[in-house]
Amino acid sequence: MRPKGWVAVLVVAAFVLGPSGAADAKHPIKIGGQCDRTGATKLIGVELCPGVTDYIRLVNKKGGVLGHPLEYTEVEHEYRVDRGVEAYERLKRDGVIATLDYGTPIVYALSPRHMEDKIPAITPGFGRADSLDGEVWPYIFSMAASYWSQVGGAMQYIKDNGAKKGAKIAYLYFDNPAGREGIPIIERIAKKEGYQLRHFAVPSPGLEMGPQVIDITRRLKADWVVAHLFGRSPSVSVKEFQKAGFPLNRVISLVWGAGEADAEAAGWDQSQGYLGLQFAAVGRDLPVIKEIIQMYKDEGKEAPKYVGGVYYNRGVLIGAILTEGVRLGLQNFGEPLSGEKVKKGYESMKNFSLGGFLPPMTVTPQDHEGGGWVRIYQVKGKEWVPVTEWIRGYREEVIKLVNEANKKK
Amino acid sequence: MINRECGVFQTTYRGDMALYPVPLAKASYGLLLLVLLALPLAADSHKMAIINLIGLASVGAIGLNILTGYTGQVSLGHGAFMMVGSYTAAILSARYGMPFWIGLPAGGAVAAAVGAFFGIPSLRIKGLYLAIATLAAQFIIEWCINHITWIGGGAQSSIYVPTPTFFGWEINNEYRRYFLVLPVCVLAYVAAQNLVRSRVGRAFIAIRDRDVAAEIIGVDIFKYKLLSFAVSSFYAGVAGALWTYYLKIANYEHFILSTSISYLAMIIIGGLGSVLGSVFGAVFITLLPIVLVYVVEGIARLFGFTYFTIADFLANLRLIIYGGLIILFLAIEPEGLYRMWGSIKRYFRLWPFSY
Numbered sequence: 001m002r003p004k005g006w007v008a009v010l011v012v013a014a015f016v017l018g019p020s021g022a023a024d025a026k027h028p029i030k031i032g033g034q035c036d037r038t039g040a041t042k043l044i045g046v047e048l049c050p051g052v053t054d055y056i057r058l059v060n061k062k063g064g065v066l067g068h069p070l071e072y073t074e075v076e077h078e079y080r081v082d083r084g085v086e087a088y089e090r091l092k093r094d095g096v097i098a099t100l101d102y103g104t105p106i107v108y109a110l111s112p113r114h115m116e117d118k119i120p121a122i123t124p125g126f127g128r129a130d131s132l133d134g135e136v137w138p139y140i141f142s143m144a145a146s147y148w149s150q151v152g153g154a155m156q157y158i159k160d161n162g163a164k165k166g167a168k169i170a171y172l173y174f175d176n177p178a179g180r181e182g183i184p185i186i187e188r189i190a191k192k193e194g195y196q197l198r199h200f201a202v203p204s205p206g207l208e209m210g211p212q213v214i215d216i217t218r219r220l221k222a223d224w225v226v227a228h229l230f231g232r233s234p235s236v237s238v239k240e241f242q243k244a245g246f247p248l249n250r251v252i253s254l255v256w257g258a259g260e261a262d263a264e265a266a267g268w269d270q271s272q273g274y275l276g277l278q279f280a281a282v283g284r285d286l287p288v289i290k291e292i293i294q295m296y297k298d299e300g301k302e303a304p305k306y307v308g309g310v311y312y313n314r315g316v317l318i319g320a321i322l323t324e325g326v327r328l329g330l331q332n333f334g335e336p337l338s339g340e341k342v343k344k345g346y347e348s349m350k351n352f353s354l355g356g357f358l359p360p361m362t363v364t365p366q367d368h369e370g371g372g373w374v375r376i377y378q379v380k381g382k383e384w385v386p387v388t389e390w391i392r393g394y395r396e397e398v399i400k401l402v403n404e405a406n407k408k409k
Numbered sequence: 410m411i412n413r414e415c416g417v418f419q420t421t422y423r424g425d426m427a428l429y430p431v432p433l434a435k436a437s438y439g440l441l442l443l444v445l446l447a448l449p450l451a452a453d454s455h456k457m458a459i460i461n462l463i464g465l466a467s468v469g470a471i472g473l474n475i476l477t478g479y480t481g482q483v484s485l486g487h488g489a490f491m492m493v494g495s496y497t498a499a500i501l502s503a504r505y506g507m508p509f510w511i512g513l514p515a516g517g518a519v520a521a522a523v524g525a526f527f528g529i530p531s532l533r534i535k536g537l538y539l540a541i542a543t544l545a546a547q548f549i550i551e552w553c554i555n556h557i558t559w560i561g562g563g564a565q566s567s568i569y570v571p572t573p574t575f576f577g578w579e580i581n582n583e584y585r586r587y588f589l590v591l592p593v594c595v596l597a598y599v600a601a602q603n604l605v606r607s608r609v610g611r612a613f614i615a616i617r618d619r620d621v622a623a624e625i626i627g628v629d630i631f632k633y634k635l636l637s638f639a640v641s642s643f644y645a646g647v648a649g650a651l652w653t654y655y656l657k658i659a660n661y662e663h664f665i666l667s668t669s670i671s672y673l674a675m676i677i678i679g680g681l682g683s684v685l686g687s688v689f690g691a692v693f694i695t696l697l698p699i700v701l702v703y704v705v706e707g708i709a710r711l712f713g714f715t716y717f718t719i720a721d722f723l724a725n726l727r728l729i730i731y732g733g734l735i736i737l738f739l740a741i742e743p744e745g746l747y748r749m750w751g752s753i754k755r756y757f758r759l760w761p762f763s764y
Contacts, residue, residue, distance in 0.1 A: 037724035046721055053717045074716070076702060076724050081663045082462050085656070086699055089458035089583065105662035108567050112657040116581050128565065175555070177662070180564040 029065060029330075029337060031056075031322050032073040032091035033100030039078035041103070041231065043261060047306040049074060051315020052100065054292050054307075056323065061295060065327045072322075077102070081109050092117060098325055098342045100318050102126065104178045107140075114139040119339040120346060122321055125255055125279065125314065129181055130405040132398075134347065134368040139339070141346050141368045143321050143361070144279040144314075147178070147254065148185040148398045149372030151226065153277060154252045155189045156393025157376050158224045165194035170222040172212060172237060174229045175201040182228050182254070185401055189394050198222075206233030213240040225251045233257075235265035242270045249273035249378065259310040263379050274379045275387070280317040280358060282377060282384045284308035287355040288316060310384065313357075320354055321346075321361075359390040372398060428602060445591060449584045457583035459699060464590040465651055466691035468597045470675040471684055472644020477673070478681035479605055480637035481617030482531050483539055486546035487645050488669035492661050493550060494520040494646025496560055499568040499659030509573035509580075509654045513593065516650030517643040523550070524642020525635045532631055535620075547666055554661050567660035570653060586655055593651055597644060601684045604640070613637055617682070678738060680745030689746040697734065701727045 035049040036042055056072045064070060073094060075087035084106035091099055099121045101107045101114075107127040114121045115138065123131070124144035131137040132146055145153065158169070171186050173179040183199065190197035198220055200212040206229060216222045225246075227237055234257030241251055251274060253262075258276025266274075284293065289308050296303040306312045329337055329345030349363040349370070359373030372392050377384040417432070419425040429435045449457060473487045494516030501507040501515055527546040531539050554561045562568045573580045573589065580589050604610050612633045615623035624630050653659045671694055679690020705723045709716055716723065742749045 035720075037721050038728050049720065050717075053720075057717075074720065076720075076727070078698075080667075081656075081660075082466075082695070083698065086455075086458055086462060089455040093453055093455035105660055108565075108658050108660050109656045109663070112569070112572075177555075177565045177567060177660070180555075180566075183564050 026064070026067045026069075028069045028071040029326055030071045030073070030094060030096045031098045031326065032075065032094065032096035033318070033322075034077045034084060034087045034102040034106065035074050036079040036102065037076055039080065041079050043231075044256075044259075044311050045079075045102075047309060047311040048315040048318075050304070050306070051312040051317075052319040052322075053315075054295075055288070055316045055319030058288075058292055058295050059319075059323050065323060066330050068330070070323065070326070077106065079103050079106070081105055085109060085113075088113060092119065097337055097339045098122070098322055100322065111137065111140055117339070118343075120325070120343040122318065122325075122346075124318055124321070129185075129398075130402050132367065132369040132372075132402050133406050134365050136406045137368065139343060141321075141325075141343075141363070143346075143363070143368070143370055144317065145255075145277075145372045145374045145392075146369055146398075147181045147228070148401060149369060149392060149395075150254045150277050150279075150374055151182045151185045151228075152189070152372065152394040152398050153374035153376070153391055154226050154254065154393075155186070155193075156391055157252065157275075157388065158226075159193065159393070163193070163195065163224060166196060167193075167223045168196045168198075168220055170198055170200055170216045170220060170225045172200045172202065172209075172216065172225055172227045172229065174206055174233060175203045176230075178230070179228050182226075185394075185398060186226065188397055188401065192394075192397065202229060202233060202237075206231065207236055209233070209236050209240045213237070213244050213246070217241070217244040217246045222246075223250065226254070227251055227257055228254045229257045232265065234262040235271075238262070238266035238271045238274055242266070247273065249275060251275060252376070253277065255279060255374075258377060258384065260384070263384075268379070268382050271379045276377050276379075276384065277374045278310065278377050278384070279374055280313045281356065281375070281386075282308070282310050282313055286313075286357050288320070288357050289313070292316070317358060320358070321352075324349060324352055426606070428606070442595070445595075449587055454583040457587050459696065461583060461586055461590050461655065463692050463695045464587075464594045465648060465655060466672075466675065466695050467594055467688045468651060469645055469648035469672055470679065470687040470691045471597050471601045472641045472648065473672050474676045474679075474681065474684065474687040475601060475604070475613070475644065476637050476641035478676055478683065478687075479610065479617060480613040480634065480641075482528070482634065482637065483536065483673075484543040484638075484641070485540050485666070485669050485673070486527060486543035486550070487641075487672045488664035488666065489547040489550035490520045490524045490642040490645035491649030491652070491668070492554060492664040493523045493642075494649030495653045495659045495664065496554060496568065496649075496661075497646065498650035498653045499570050500560070502570040502573070502653075503568050508575075509589070509650075510575070512654065513647055513650045516653075517646040520646025520649065521639040521643040524645065525639040528635050528638025528642075531634050531638065544666075547669060551661055551665070561661075567658055569658050572657065573654045580654070589654060590651060593647060597647070598684060598688065601644075601687075605684065609633070609636065614682075674735070678735060678745055680747030683745070683747040685750070686745050686747030689750065693738075693746060698727070698731060701730055704730070 036045040056070050060069050075090055077083040077087045088110050101110050101121040101123045104126045107123045120139045120141060122141045122143045127142050129146035129148040131140040131142055202209055229237055234253055241248060253276045255277050263271045293303040325342045325346040328348050329341040332348055333341040333344055346363050347365045349361055351360045351362055353360045361370035363370050373390040375386055375390050376388045378387045476482050476484055497519040498512035498516040501512045530542040555566050580586055612628045615628050616633055620630055675690035675694045676687055678693050680686025705727045706716055709723055
């Protein structure tokens with residue numbers, strides 16, 4: 001750390017010795033995040049993390065946030081908890097005022113630290129559904145539909161497409177905490193609507209799903225399937241349903257089974273009609289993605305293939321939310337910016353949608369989820385195309401469950 | 410540790426069997442303790458976090474070394490025993506309001522019982538077969554925590570614990586957590602050092618070297634194998650409980666199979682059958698990936714790249730260097746860092762007047 005000390009000395013010396021123009025340029029704002037470009041879930045990390053950094057690069061190209069350039073630090077953690085702790089402590093030491101926390105177990109482990117240090121974390125698509133309640137979890141912002149809201153959206157779609165009382169619904173889930181998180185909410189909705197619901201657990205590593213699928217299609221004769229799988233397993237489920245002759249337009253996957261890689265692994269031809277949930281728009285025909293592609297062109301480079309893909313766009317969402325929180329914090333609460341001000345910045349977000357790229361996100365001190373919007377996409381040809389607008393369903397049930405879960409603690 | 414033993418001649422058995430037979434050793438250990446106590450003055454909270462992670466890993470590694478290094482029983486279930494300790498502590502603290510100084514030994518005790526139970530197959534099977542039997546422990550315990558609601562506390566299988574306090578002193582930052590981790594580490598280290606030179610420790614070593622011979626000279630194999638599993642799991646349980654209080658959450662995903670394997674890697678790299686070696690291994694395995702992050706960033710800067718343009722390459726380069734270094738260290742010294750340390754010490758034994 002010695003070089004840093006010298007730098008500090010030099011900077012101080014520069015200020016003392018020469019009345020330079022350095023004071024005109026606004027100081028950079030430090031934000032940080034974790035990523036896993038290696039490790040268990042690297043297939044997502046290698047596309048999601050460039051989304052974050054590309055968006056921040058775009059912001060800096062366009063003059064930064066109210067004149068301040070953003071300085072984003074990414075720390076690789078291999079999806080391991082001890083490395084995640086170290087990564088967070090490193091970011092904290094470097095003085096970041098807002099972070100992206102990456103990975104469900106890491107979010108679990110770091111949540112208490114964010115409360116202690118008053119540095120807000122965003123955890124889109126990870127983390128706990130009950131952290132929606134900003135009064136209990138003031139420094140944790142899920143900022144995208146939690147698993148509970150996702151199940152709510154999926155069930156709404158099912159209802160809108162003709163599910164009646166007595167309809168048979170199968171919940172196919174990966175047998176880990178994240179996979180099981182959907183159970184309490186889906187049970188409640190099924191009870192309310194009078195559906196017949198059955199769970200089907202897929203044990204890790206989830207590459208063998210024949211028995212569950214036969215159970216669903218032959219014995220239960222399900223009308224709809226809500227699937228909550230991770231990694232390689234969504235593609236296995238698609239293949240098995242296809243083999244069993246089950247119509248794929250009645251299988252709805254939550255967000256981590258709805259990427260290009262999943263359809264590609266199952267075969268695009270075999271996964272026609274497969275439904276998936278998204279919390280950020282997909283494709284290149286979106287204003288912000290077009291700007292990023294233009295930025296690559298200006299640099300004389302071709303935009304990488306993954307730009308516009310599902311996971312890349314989720315990375316852009318993360319970058320956009322971090323930026324917007326910093327901007328609102330600066331604009332509404334002034335300098336010097338701190339973690340607490342960014343937190344208040346997030347909480348003053350209103351109808352932030354980035355030109356249709358995001359759902360209309362409205363965050364309040366109580367609702368740290370931004371409304372819990374999702375959009376249903378379907379595999380058609382070789383891409384995911386939207387079949388609904390931004391929707392949400394059973395919001396009261398979700399909120400009720402969140403309150404109950406937080407009261408229990 | 411660092412001491413020169415020339416000119417020291419023991420005249421009593423008592424002196425010869427002392428934990429620190431050389432007078433200078435006592436001084437050097439005392440000095441080390443002082444340095445450890447003064448460490449927070451010199452380190453920022455990021456460095457304290459790394460030191461704490463090393464401390465947490467050391468306790469677990471010492472435990473596994475008692476079982477695998479000293480008694481010769483390979484275990485792939487160490488992570489699971491840490492899980493048991495972790496959830497025991499969390500249940501006691503979160504549901505029954507117990508302080509951490511009850512949760513720590515209780516976590517150890519419950520893990521010891523569970524560990525001894527899963528050690529029973531070791532009486533009949535050995536080597537790789539035992540490794541697979543302990544692998545079963547890993548999966549069975551994980552499944553139980555996941556599916557028994559009373560243990561895991563529901564769908565998320567994780568339990569938050571309140572901030573641990575020591576007579577009103579809240580342990581809520583890295584510096585304070587250091588003083589939670591350090592005493593446990595020192596106790597674990599000293600206890601293990603004493604255990605392995607006792608009658609029990611000699612029995613463990615006899616079983617490791619040749620169990621039939623050990624039985625012939627009168628070592629009760631049944632008793633000592635189970636004892637070894639129990640002691641090792643006690644350490645694992647304490648380490649798991651310490652993790653719980655360190656993170657303020659018990660979540661089984663910290664202790665999955667890859668954790669068990671990385672603990673095995675620690676003791677193999679540090680030195681099987683050495684308490685100090687376990688600590689070396691814990692330092693190596695915890696610190697190396699973190700140091701390499703800085704190293705690869707430095708390499709990128711050296712060649713004029715910014716981090717983000719080649720982030721994927723750097724992440725994988727780091728893994729390649731990491732794997733390469735492990736192979737290199739094992740190739741240079743198959744008996745581990747402890748042996749390397751010993752060689753260095755031997756070289757300086759009569760320095761500068763060596764013959």
